[in-house]
Amino acid sequence: MDYIIITAGGKGLRMGSDIPKQFLPVSGIPVLMRTIKRFREYSKELQIILVLPKAQQDYWKQLCQKYNFQEEYLLADGGETRFHSVQNGLNLIPNSETGVVGVHDGVRPFPSIEVIKRCFETARTAKAVIPVTPVVETLRFVPENKNVLRSDYRLVQTPQCFDINLLKKANQQPYSEKFTDDASIVEAIGQQVTMVEGNRENIKITTPFDLTIATALVANQK
Ligand SMILES: Nc1ccn([C@@H]2O[C@H](COP(=O)(O)OP(=O)(O)OP(=O)(O)O)[C@@H](O)[C@H]2O)c(=O)n1
């Protein structure tokens, strides 16, 4: 069976809002509901695991009633860091399970269905897959104050998809601050990561500016 772990266990400090950013409405629908719906649209069989801080779970349930949101998923508790939140989600997947597990930021509501499919399907053989986009601006390396070749770099998105046993094994390592995504975790045990094309709309809602972009993207989809 395939799984998607949707991480929504963060504090949203950079958004600076009283309501955690995953619950903020974009054109009338909370960000996290948009994200979950997108994965259900991709597959009716996919097992969704939602990771939410314990302290936010009652609020989320109230929100689901208010919006009549009825998608099915398993719920895991948020952890100290994203790494620990993913670990809590992975613990809900039986050790005997085979297939692909994706990890996706709850605050990225616009991965295209094509990109989700590409990540899951490529992971069946490649075992570790990340969606990326080219850098469209000039890049500068600050420690040496010099220009670098932007074609050497890519921006990394989610869903990042893995062979289930591989990600479970990688997540048994001790936590390191260098783990900024799930690819960095599997790479640390020697696994090569395969890049596939992402989609530019797949933004991570991080600051109030991103909410403006998200609203425009929804308007553009209509
Ligand atoms: N302990 C944590 C930290 C982050 N995340 C999730 O990982 C994703 C990417 O993290 P980010 O955008 O940095 O979210 P926050 O940590 O909430 O934001 P900030 O760094 O501004 O506090 C988000 O969906 C966030 O909810 C998580 O599940 N558990």
Ligand SMILES: C[C@](O)(CO)[C@H](O)COP(=O)(O)O
């Ligand atoms: C996983 C991620 O979205 C890939 O771009 C990103 O690394 C999350 O980073 P953050 O530090 O949690 O914002």
